[in-house]
Amino acid sequence: MPRRRHQPADATAGVFVADDTRPKGEHIKDVLTSLVRESKDGSLLPSERVLSERFGVARMTVRGVINELESQGLVRRVGGRGTFVQHPTLTHSEIFRSFTEDMRNRGMTPSSQRYRARTRPAPRDVATQLGIEPGDPVHSIERVRTADGVPMALESTNLSARRFPNLLAVMAKDASLYEVLTRVFKVRFESAEQTVSIARLSPVQAGRLDVPAYEPAFAVERRAVDNMGNVVEFGRSLYRGDRYSIQMHVSRPSSS
Template identity: 40%
Template sequence: MSSAAQVPPSDRVVDGPTPKHAQLREILRRAVESELPPGSSIPSERELAERYQVSRLTVRSAIGKLVEEGLLSRVRGKGTFTATRRMELQLYLMSFTDDMRRRGRVPTTELVRGTTEIPPAPSASALGLGDRQPAHRLVRVRRADGVPLAVERGWYHPGRVPGLLDLDLTQSLYAQLAQRYDIRLDHAWQTVWAESADRETARLLGIRAGSPLLAFRRVSSYQGDPVEDMTSWYRGDHYQVTMQLDRNSPDFGHQSKYGGTR
């Protein structure tokens, strides 16, 4: 036995109506969720195959599904590990930099693209721009402790943040909006959906194409004037969203001025 964390040997994989890979997947799931701490290595495919008397293909299928679900992660050349617990995505107006620091993590930002160009019609409408009026566009990768967690693609109103591209865009943008423009975003509409990573987003995040993502589109304003239309793609293996729901909501089905129900 290697130094990998112990997976309970008392569970057995047996012949029956439930496929063996599904039985093994549930054995591993129980161990990951209740017994193994985050970052623990699990036994190799060979060890698991011998222990549960199944084929390596069965083991690979069981582990692969748990990797897709974000419970396990593969590290090339090192093995398979239990994933770190998912962080709660903040649903209030706080910068990524401040959010990571609050969690005790070290945030860094990579600027992938900073341009001024014609935005697509939905973004132009959200920002209150005229036909063919350009806007500032930013594409950034956000990391915590060196791990890429999110890709942000945002559009910004050029009249409210002139010279935006001259800022140090590897630092907190919200802090610089406050310092340079005296803009402290105070209201936003946000839409959330699930999405699979396309090839470009997957490359920026260092994950496989098709991996699960949580996508957020947020239109933020200051004193009633829209400033930012940003969509962020967060890794589904690192984040989850929890919301409090009340039985009666007076805003249910409320139509957003940016289009759609929010």
């Protein structure tokens, strides 16, 4: 018999049997927490109706448990689509790393979607950040960055086409920009200045990140500098607010 919509395919029926030794809500929460942790990020959970039938409880009981899981950041609801597994948020730290390096350090596989690369005249704001003249040629690279196949950020960056003339010819969709710049152009990155603000994702941006429209996101502007003090790139990225937190190191000024 075909599996009904939202009905679990890989969980044994026995795991949903009620446990008479504990409160129903507590048992259901333990089972669903285990199911979430064993499932792939972004997986669709069974519907409230299916879960209530499996556990033999009212839908309100199941809904209360899912509300708890949502408050803990373990699942997310998408109107009209269902409830999805959401693995814990990632910390965007003050350590200067590329997206690829950051995801690899977390044991995740970085990749890209919707890759677009072109050479264009530099707008005034981009030229100012790169230290070049408005209208000078710049390489612009835009892509959706993913981790284990899940969209995480909309990345857009700009580099001087005169300094890196054949960059787009050697740059691949899933490649690390910093690794290419280091390997091909012998760039030695030193530091970066970052500005973080809060933004609302437009319907188009939200669609690319697979989240509801107008969800909050971290808008990050980055200007990376090499060991000679020259600006290498200037970019603006949008990081999913439901998947990231920002970590900063702060200290009090010296008494002197």
